[in-house]
Amino acid sequence: MKFTDPIRKYILSGMVAFIVIGLIVANVMASKQDERFAANEALYNHAIQLQSSGNIEEAYESISQVLKNKPDSEVANYMAGIIAAQKGNMPQATIYMQKTLDINPHKVEDPMFMIQLGEIFVAAEKYEEAKIVLLRCQEWGWAPEELPDYQAQVSSLLAQIENSQ
Numbered sequence: 001m002k003f004t005d006p007i008r009k010y011i012l013s014g015m016v017a018f019i020v021i022g023l024i025v026a027n028v029m030a031s032k033q034d035e036r037f038a039a040n041e042a043l044y045n046h047a048i049q050l051q052s053s054g055n056i057e058e059a060y061e062s063i064s065q066v067l068k069n070k071p072d073s074e075v076a077n078y079m080a081g082i083i084a085a086q087k088g089n090m091p092q093a094t095i096y097m098q099k100t101l102d103i104n105p106h107k108v109e110d111p112m113f114m115i116q117l118g119e120i121f122v123a124a125e126k127y128e129e130a131k132i133v134l135l136r137c138q139e140w141g142w143a144p145e146e147l148p149d150y151q152a153q154v155s156s157l158l159a160q161i162e163n164s165q
Contacts (some may be wrong), residue, residue: 040069044076047083056086070105078113081120090124111142111150118157127161134158 003011043066050059060083066076083095097117100107107113116139121130137154144150 015112036069039156040066040073043069044079047079051083053088055057056083059083060087064152072103074100077103082116083117085120090120093120094124094126108136111137111140111144112147114142115147115150115153115157119155122157122160125163125164131158131161134161 005086012086020125047059047062047066050056050062058076060080063076063080066073067080070076077096077100081093081100084090084093084096097120101117118130118133118137121127121133134154134157138151138158142150147153
């Protein structure tokens with residue numbers, strides 16, 4: 001089958017039109033996604049600001065809105081766990097922290113996350129889970145700069161578990 005010049009021009013024009021339309025659609029969809037991302041980012045930053053200033057209730061509402069829009073966000077679940085713990089809702093805090101770990105299993109290598117998880121488990125009276133987490137903290141011998149008495153705090157939490165059982 002031979003293509004004549006007019007047919008080649010139609011085929012080429014059709015391909016160019018297809019590509020141009022595809023680029024336009026991609027651009028429109030990307031701009032909507034950027035708007036959603038920016039809105040979620042603003043809500044997340046607002047939640048952190050509220051939490052830092054001690055306004056825990058509003059921070060919890062703000063981070064909950066982020067989680068409605070993006071339930072599989074590791075940072076939003078982590079922050080929701082911290083805020084829920086500050087609010088005193090330890091069962092909810094454990095759920096958020098465990099979800100953070102489900103989303104990113106490499107968080108077990110983060111010493112600050114692990115001690116926070118251990119503290120939340122202890123406060124929620126989930127002693128077996130807390131013991132596993134805290135023994136891992138002890139085994140790895142972490143001593144982060146931001147928490148120089150890390151190992152002493154781990155030992156204190158482990159002693160608290162032993163006294164509770």
